[in-house]
Amino acid sequence: MTLPSTKKAPDGGWGWAVVVASFLALFLAYGSPQSVGVLYPEWLSTYQEGKGMTAWVGSLVSGIGLIASPICSACVVNFGARPVTIFSGVMVSGGLMLSAFAPNVSFLIFSYGVVVGLGCGLVYAATMTITCQYFDKRRGLALGIVSTGTSFGGFIYATGQNELVELFGLDGCLLIIGSLALNVIACAGLMRPLQLPAYYLKQKAAAFEKVEGQLLEKVVTSDLDPIKPPCDKTADNPLIATETKEPTEPVVFKRSFSICAVLVEVIKKKQKTYSSYARSTADLFQDRVFGSLCVSIFLFSLGAFPPLLFMEDVAQSEGLIEGVSLFPLVSIVQVAGVLGKLGLGMMTDIRWMNSVYLYAFTALGSGMALLAIPFTKNYVGLQVISAVIGFMSGNWSITPYVTTKVVGIERLTEAHGILMFFGGFGIMLGPPVVGWFFDFMQSYDLAFYFSGVCVLLGGFLLVVSSLPCWPRPKGDTRASDEEYTNDLVAAVA
Incomplete structure (x- = not known):
């Protein structure tokens, strides 16, 4: 809209x-x-x-x-x-x-x-x-x-x-x-x-439609009313009165039929709109790189988000620190995330930089950092790993640019919404899965092995699917990254 x-x-x-x-x-x-x-x-x-x-x-x-x-x-x-x-x-x-x-x-x-x-x-x-x-x-x-x-x-x-x-x-x-x-x-x-919300515009449109509907109803009623006799003889002849009342049932039937026809027409239009959107979404998933990007974002969210929730508990469970430090690991992740958003965003402006490979690189780096958590036996090591994961998580800021590279500027909004759904689903499942691993094994080691493998798999899948050796889909006229304007990309970001 x-x-x-x-x-x-x-x-x-x-x-x-x-x-x-x-x-x-x-x-x-x-x-x-x-x-x-x-x-x-x-x-x-x-x-x-x-x-x-x-x-x-x-x-x-x-x-x-x-x-x-x-x-x-x-x-x-x-x-x-x-x-x-x-x-x-x-x-x-x-x-x-x-x-x-x-x-x-x-x-x-x-x-x-x-x-x-x-x-x-x-x-x-x-x-x-x-x-x-x-x-x-x-x-x-x-x-x-x-x-x-x-x-x-x-x-x-x-x-x-x-x-x-x-x-x-x-x-x-x-x-x-x-x-x-x-x-x-x-x-x-x-x-x-600066812009009028659609609610107020709909109210104005509804007011006009109401007036038009009243006028149309008067026209339909006048067309469907039975022809009255030139003179009123119902008082003298009851047979005429009976004959003039009979057409009321067909009139009611015609009115109800016209209302049903209007409802059917509205349902057909809505169904046509939803069917068109479903076909458009299916066309997006036929793109090999876009499907891999959806899987990669899901796996990245599934594996890279849990450290934001569990890092403090990992430090306390391993006896590396008592309580929460003055600058918690979560704070380090957030500060590194700011630097990652700014740094990765500036890197996408480089003419020779491929944004798809850049996103894949952040996924591979996060996966390696997650696999290193079980081998870290001091608090300083966890701080370094938190900084790396935080910086790589700044790849959320370049997601619109990657989406533009994959599907084109015209379908950016639709495709970005689908990607955010996959990302949100992964974020929602990641921490409970890691927590269940700990409840079953009484250790975070296997949980972070699982998270690291998921993130690495997503990055590797994205790299393989975007290799130039694959045949290009028919009708694919997308241009390179530098030919896109940043206005719509920034709006979606």
Whole structure:
């Protein structure tokens, strides 16, 4: 769905206020979910559940927002960025505060995993959309500033939540960060819309359709009414009265038939639209490289996301550190993630750089780092591995560029949504799978072997599928990376 622009993108001015508000909104909303690894050991000791069961909390809060991204985007298109941001602030804050009173892990999965996760997905879609509306020439810079709010939030909240748990306990920590999340509502006040949401446009269209429908109904009624006799003789002759009442049944039948015909026509149009979308999606999966990219992103999310949740527990389980350090491993991952987003993004601008191979390289590097975790027997080694994994996880920022290389600029939005679904599904499954491995083996070694092999397999599959020796599909007229403009790519990013 696209909306007509009511104002031209100013590329500055009030747009920078929108950038600051969007950055703070993502900082406040994603701070706790991005540093959920600090809370994970506390939940284990509080609820005494298995690590696989408890891991669902952290996996859902990060994965459900990606899986529901089409719904979140539709909400922004229909209602606008400001109302959606306000509602998301209420969801994130309410979910965090509600988690403080969770009696068990099952309730925590709903309050923290589902409610907070959906709230984060809504605020992310809203901030990206409003930023794209305010910027055109400087859109890449604005989106880069806004998107780093999640990483900075994870870095600050990792240390902050650790201190709050020490001072006020787990419940007090969740209540405090939940109250801080209410400031997302204040950030929404600065998001002045430049484009009319589809909801208001639909209201205007519905009003016109209602008027047209009333006029059409009058015309249809006048056409279907029986011919009346020139003079009223029903009072004198009851036979005539009977004859004039008989045509009412065919008239009702004709009216109901016309309504059914209209409904059938509407259903056919909807079915045609859905069938066209299904065929378009099937055509995407016929592309060898795109199918491999979907599998690679799924395997990367399945294997590379669990360290964000389990690294602190690994350090404590192996006796490498007591408690949580002043700068947790989660903070190192987030800082390295910021550097990775910026560094990998600049590398895609190099003319001779192949973005598909660059993404495959990040997957292979992450897989090697994951396989090295079981052999690391000191805390400094875990810090180095956390930095490597964090830097390689910055490949999320180059996903739109890779998608453009594979499917072309025209199908970028559709293909990117499919890839985010696979990524969210992998994030949702990764931590529980690793936790179940620990519950079964009482060791993280096999779990990280599994994660490393999955990520390596995804990177290797992407490299093999994109080799130039494979025959090119018929009708494939995609150009090289440098021929694409960055506007739509940055908008999707």
